[in-house]
Amino acid sequence: MKYIEFLQNTSTQAIGSSWLPMTKGELDELGIGTLDFVLVTGDAYIDHPSFGAAIIGRTLQAAGYTVGIIAQPDWHGKEDFMRLGRPRLGFLVTAGNLDSMVNHYTSAKKRRSEDSYSPGGKAGFRPDRATVVYCNRIKEAYRNIPIIIGGIEASLRRFAHYDYWDDCVRNSILIDSGADLLIYSMGERAVIRAAEALDGGLKPSEITYIAGTCYTCAAKEKAYDCIELPSLEEIKADKRIYAKAFMMQQQNQDAISGKRLVQKHGQKYLVANPPAMPLTTEELDAVYELPYTRKPHPSYKEHIPALDEVEFSLVSCRGCFGGCSFCALTMHQGRRIQVRSHASLEREARILTKLPNFKGYIHDVGGATANFRQTACKKQLKDGVCASRQCLGNDPCKNLEVSHEDYVKLLRRLRGIDGVKKVFVRSGIRYDYVMYDKSDAFLRELILHHVSGQLKVAPEHVDDRVLDAMGKPHSELYDRFVQKYAAINKSLGLKQYVIPYLMSSHPGSDIHAAIRLAEYLKRTGQHIEQVQDFYPTPGTVSTTMYYTGLDPRTMKPIYVPKTAEEKAMQRALIQYYLPKCRPLVMKALKKADREDLIGYGKNCLIPPFGSERTDKKNASDGKAKRTGAKKPAANRRNADVKRGRRRK
Numbered sequence: 001m002k003y004i005e006f007l008q009n010t011s012t013q014a015i016g017s018s019w020l021p022m023t024k025g026e027l028d029e030l031g032i033g034t035l036d037f038v039l040v041t042g043d044a045y046i047d048h049p050s051f052g053a054a055i056i057g058r059t060l061q062a063a064g065y066t067v068g069i070i071a072q073p074d075w076h077g078k079e080d081f082m083r084l085g086r087p088r089l090g091f092l093v094t095a096g097n098l099d100s101m102v103n104h105y106t107s108a109k110k111r112r113s114e115d116s117y118s119p120g121g122k123a124g125f126r127p128d129r130a131t132v133v134y135c136n137r138i139k140e141a142y143r144n145i146p147i148i149i150g151g152i153e154a155s156l157r158r159f160a161h162y163d164y165w166d167d168c169v170r171n172s173i174l175i176d177s178g179a180d181l182l183i184y185s186m187g188e189r190a191v192i193r194a195a196e197a198l199d200g201g202l203k204p205s206e207i208t209y210i211a212g213t214c215y216t217c218a219a220k221e222k223a224y225d226c227i228e229l230p231s232l233e234e235i236k237a238d239k240r241i242y243a244k245a246f247m248m249q250q251q252n253q254d255a256i257s258g259k260r261l262v263q264k265h266g267q268k269y270l271v272a273n274p275p276a277m278p279l280t281t282e283e284l285d286a287v288y289e290l291p292y293t294r295k296p297h298p299s300y301k302e303h304i305p306a307l308d309e310v311e312f313s314l315v316s317c318r319g320c321f322g323g324c325s326f327c328a329l330t331m332h333q334g335r336r337i338q339v340r341s342h343a344s345l346e347r348e349a350r351i352l353t354k355l356p357n358f359k360g361y362i363h364d365v366g367g368a369t370a371n372f373r374q375t376a377c378k379k380q381l382k383d384g385v386c387a388s389r390q391c392l393g394n395d396p397c398k399n400l401e402v403s404h405e406d407y408v409k410l411l412r413r414l415r416g417i418d419g420v421k422k423v424f425v426r427s428g429i430r431y432d433y434v435m436y437d438k439s440d441a442f443l444r445e446l447i448l449h450h451v452s453g454q455l456k457v458a459p460e461h462v463d464d465r466v467l468d469a470m471g472k473p474h475s476e477l478y479d480r481f482v483q484k485y486a487a488i489n490k491s492l493g494l495k496q497y498v499i500p501y502l503m504s505s506h507p508g509s510d511i512h513a514a515i516r517l518a519e520y521l522k523r524t525g526q527h528i529e530q531v532q533d534f535y536p537t538p539g540t541v542s543t544t545m546y547y548t549g550l551d552p553r554t555m556k557p558i559y560v561p562k563t564a565e566e567k568a569m570q571r572a573l574i575q576y577y578l579p580k581c582r583p584l585v586m587k588a589l590k591k592a593d594r595e596d597l598i599g600y601g602k603n604c605l606i607p608p609f610g611s612e613r614t615d616k617k618n619a620s621d622g623k624a625k626r627t628g629a630k631k632p633a634a635n636r637r638n639a640d641v642k643r644g645r646r647r648k
Contacts, residue, residue: 015351016291019047020057021068022299024084036065037195038087040134041151042103042126043096043117044300045071047293050310052151053094058290059188065089065195071297072118072125075133078141086145089198091138092191093179094151095130097306099537101165104128107535108564109165120302128165135177146204148194149173150183155332156539158184158214158272159249159263160232162242162547164536169236172263172270174214180204182214185332186318188287189276211255212276216268223262223271227252231264239548240555246544247552253330256384278319278338285344288315294355312352313364313427314345316410320368321376321385322430323393324460325471325541326506326534329368335385337372342410346417353419360421365414370427371434371442373406392432393471402433404442415449425450431457431481432473440488447488451496455485458501461509462520469508469551469558471541475520500526504570505561506534507545511592514570518585518605519597521574531574533567576605 021027022045027035037060041053049055057067068087073080096103096117103126104112111123118125127133131153138147157173174182181204183190190212197207208215208222220228227248235242245263252258258274279287294311296304318338320329345365352358364370375381376391377399391397415423425446434443446455461467462475482498489496504514521528536543544552551558561567569591572584585606589597597605 015354016047016293019045019069019293019297020054020061021084022071022297027068027084032066032068035068035084035087036060036089036199037067037092038070038084039067039092039094040070040073040081040138041094041096042072042100042130042134043306044119044125044304045069045297046304046307047295047297048307048310049288049290049292049315050097050313051306052097054292055287055290056092056094056150056187056191058292059287060191060195062286062290063192063195065199069297073134073137075127075130075137078137081134081137081141086142089195090146090148090180090204093131093134093138093147093149093154093177095134095153096126096151099153099156100126100128100130101163102535102537105165107533108567114305116305119300119304121305122302129176131173131179132177135179139178146181146198147177147179148181148183148191149177149179150187150191152328152332154182155184156328156537158182159229159245159261159270160235160265161538162536162543163538164543164546169232169242171232171265172214174216174270175265175268180215181207181210183212184214184272185212185275185334186279187212187276188279188283208271209273210276211273214270214272216265216270218268220262220264220269220271223260223269226260226262226271229261229263232266233264240550243544243548243550243552243555246541250330250541251387253334254336254384254387255334256382257387258384275334278334278336281339281341284318284338284340288340288348289344294351309363312355312358312362314348314352314362314414315367316340316345316365316370317367317372320372321391322369322372322433323390323471325469325545326503326543328537328539331539333368335376335391336380337375339373339406342413345410346413349414349417349420353417358419360419362414362420362423364424364426365411366425366427368428369430369433370425371404371407371429373410374401374403377401390471392430394468394473396432396436400436402436402438404434404437404439408442408445411445411450422452423450424452426456429455429457431459432477435477435481435484440484443484444488444492447485447494447496448492454497454499456499456501457481460501460503461506461513461517463509463513463516466506466508466513469542469545470503470506500528501530501532502528502574503532503534504574505567507542507551507558507560509561509570510559511561511566511569511588514573515588515592515594515597518573518576519603522576522603522605527577528574531571533571573605582606582609 039053039057047054060067068084114121115123131149135147154173159172163170190210193210229248230241230245235245252261255275255277260274261272263270319333319336321335391400459478460470460472464474467474485498536546545558546560549560569584569588572581573588575581576585
């Protein structure tokens with residue numbers, strides 16, 4: 001049956017009035033004796049389409065199945081996994097919206113003190129490696145119960161992979177969890193087909209044909225028309241083989257052109273079927289128009305912070321062809337863009353205007369990349385995405401089709417809805433895509449209607465060798481974007497600023513590249529308040545670089561900063577102006593033989609030690625200066641006079 005047939009009769013003309021059940025009492029109220037599925041999640045249950053558990057639960061419900069939720073169970077024993085009884089068809093397990101290790105640890109491997117997906121923002125409501133732990137407890141509770149795992153933790157760990165926290169290559173999560181089936185990517189299609197198979201009487205071991213799923217078997221001959229990846233043992237033994245295996249995985253992540261992949265793990269074979277076809281616009285509309293209550297389950301007495309950013313936001317698209325090396329979207333949502341219709345988004349926006357806390361502001365309209373509202377080229381619709389080259393990245397394809405026309409029309413319609421005062425765009429604008437557009441219409445409308453003082457974009461770095469490794473455009477393009485943004489603001493009589501997101505310690509960035517970034521920030525008068533240290537998470541090109549010391553796209557060696565000291569120095573250089581960073585900046589400059597940047601000259605990053613008045617001045621600047629903005633010329637002159645210098 002076509003997926004759309006399950007969903008097409010639903011609509012967001014009204015907000016849902018009931019949640020998926022979490023207790024036996026709720027089952028009794030609903031007249032449900034035995035559930036078809038129990039969905040276990042590491043997040044608190046928020047019935048909102050920005051949360052994967054809610055989407056999968058509502059999708060199954062729309063297909064006629066009963067679903068209960070066990071959210072953040074006590075994993076120290078099996079009892080909490082039994083609170084809704086043994087389901088008729090099986091358990092569905094997800095760690096939540098984030099990989100549980102990313103949720104728990106910083107890039108420095110320090111334990112986080114907060115969890116925005118938990119009541120009160122408190123940490124400690126889920127275990128490390130939640131998917132594996134939950135599956136083990138379910139198997140203790142019930143013998144021979146089908147278990148299907150999914151969500152981003154399962155999706156990005158479906159193959160043997162480097163794990164940053166253990167600093168080793170781990171098995172596929174399907175092997176470690178002992179689950180029967182793994183659904184990867186966006187799982188609406190696959191979960192319906194799996195439910196149909198189980199409902200039709202198939203054993204889990206017989207469900208080997210569903211696109212977007214992984215299973216295990218004893219003999220690779222059971223997987224036809226496949227590509228065999230290097231085995232777990234081979235990639236553990238040789239980092240070059242690991243890098244090649246990763247590229248084989250990434251080059252087969254398209255539903256049209258991707259092949260079935262097989263990887264041996266000891267005596268078992270992991271089989272990854274080709275990705276599921278992306279949802280059509282009609283199907284995506286239907287998913288977001290299911291009867292969500294849009295609220296946390298009423299059993300929670302404390303606020304859940306994760307809702308704040310998405311409560312009044314609209315998801316307009318999925319997928320990204322941006323090509324950033326450090327982003328796992330290629331391996332999860334894929335490179336082909338899927339969009340919702342204007343009509344569906346308008347209906348959802350009208351729902352927002354009826355919510356009690358809505359103040360007239362839609363916080364975001366976007367997705368992985370807000371201004372992607374069409375496929376990179378029409379060829380993708382027929383032949384799939386190209387396996388061996390990127391659409392955008394640091395070298396845009398000559399076939400890239402650039403247009404913001406549809407997005408401009410959508411934003412105009414949304415801001416014309418009664419009750420909507422302003423529509424913001426915050427989920428990430430690809431400034432390079434904006435620059436490749438021959439029309440300035442979108443940028444002008446963005447500046448005039450959809451920005452509030454600051455526009456955040458992600459150049460990430462300014463050293464071109466680092467940008468090549470990142471898959472980002474060279475710094476010259478970013479500088480031209482900033483100039484164009486400033487010029488349009490001036491023409492409109494506005495004063496708004498570009499706030500850059502920057503990353504330290506990415507593979508390819510040595511101490512000299514980090515110093516070049518600091519010099520750029522000094523020259524342009526920017527004080528960066530937030531810095532992202534590179535975080536080696538599963539499923540990315542950059543993580544493969546980090547582990548192997550090779551760029552898997554070229555197989556050439558690449559420099560990787562790994563010591564805690566060097567990472568700290570690179571981060572400190574981005575915030576060179578802060579007194580607390582000065583010792584590390586001093587150490588980095590001496591190590592790089594760049595002591596010319598220590599002193600009182602206009603190009604110097606820090607003064608020599610022992611200058612108390614400069615300490616106070618830097619501390620004052622760090623508090624007062626707006627990130628990304630230059631100080632007024634008069635203030636700069638006054639500061640120069642106080643330092644006893646004359647401006648030239």
